[in-house]
Amino acid sequence: MWQLDCVPKLVIFDCDGVVVDSEPLTSQLIRDDLAARGLPLDLPKIADLFVGGTIAGAGAQAREMGADIPEDWVDLINDKVFAALARKVEPILGIGAVLDHLDHQSIPYAIGSNGPHRKMEITLARCGLAARFAGRIYSREDVAAPKPAPDVYLLAASQAGVAPQDCVVIEDSATGAQAAVAAGMAVFGFARETPRAKFEGLTELLFDDMGQLPALLGLPTE
Structure with missing residues (x-):
């Protein structure tokens, strides 16, 4: 199983099904x-x-x-x-604590989604998360091609000034995982609702509880 060699410099979340339970x-x-x-x-x-x-x-x-x-x-x-x-819509259970861990370790994070900005404005505001991602929300509307093209993830990394190989993407779909792989980024498959077989050949690092993510990212949990 692939594992992180070091703590990532940027964590990029898909939005639907990863941050918001939409x-x-x-x-x-x-x-x-x-x-x-x-x-x-x-x-x-x-x-x-x-x-x-x-x-x-x-x-x-x-x-x-x-x-x-x-x-x-x-x-x-x-x-x-x-x-x-x-x-x-409600937030994915445990996502707030994940963001708290990242903030505590001063690790930046962003959203990269195939959804439109209007949708994310609605869902993130409803879930009380809009301010946490302000200025770091990227949509397929911002790039030439949607996932599985890597464009939206490469844009997020470029805007953060972080090399793709120093990023980790959190995805719940094969389409998004393909985009992360194409971008040269590590990808963690969130398999709470997604059959694990969907991630075959893309990543072996799968989890089904957002509470597991800080440890998987190598973050101190105490």
Whole structure:
């Protein structure tokens, strides 16, 4: 198993499913919407197909699978998702303590996400985390290509002045893990909701409880 040789100089978190617990609600809304458009899929299939990607990519794939996806579907589904997240989303259990550990050790951290800034503004504010990541929130909207391209992670590292090899990425999807590997960064797979097999060939360093992360990063825990 790959292990850290030293404490990272930057930790980059994916947002959905890693910092905020938004994936279950988002998947349910997409499932219900696609079913109404002629494409019934169960939640595990929704997660398998779409978690880690972009909403536009999900719409294009659903259209190829036979769903009646209108041209303005991205805006329509985003409106539904954002409204629901503003009411209900909660932080991933233990993420606040992880950030406390990083702050105590003066290790910077950032977010790198395939989601739009508007979504992250809603979820991070609802979870009381917006201020903690202020000025260090990067979206696929900021780069040429979304994950699995490495662009968003390389942008976060560049803005922090940290070399890619000194970064650790925390991801819950194979798409995001591929982006981290392409960026030349170590990646820890958060497997709380993601089947461990999804990370095969990308990372062997997997965990399913955010409380485990400080020790895995080599941070003092007392």
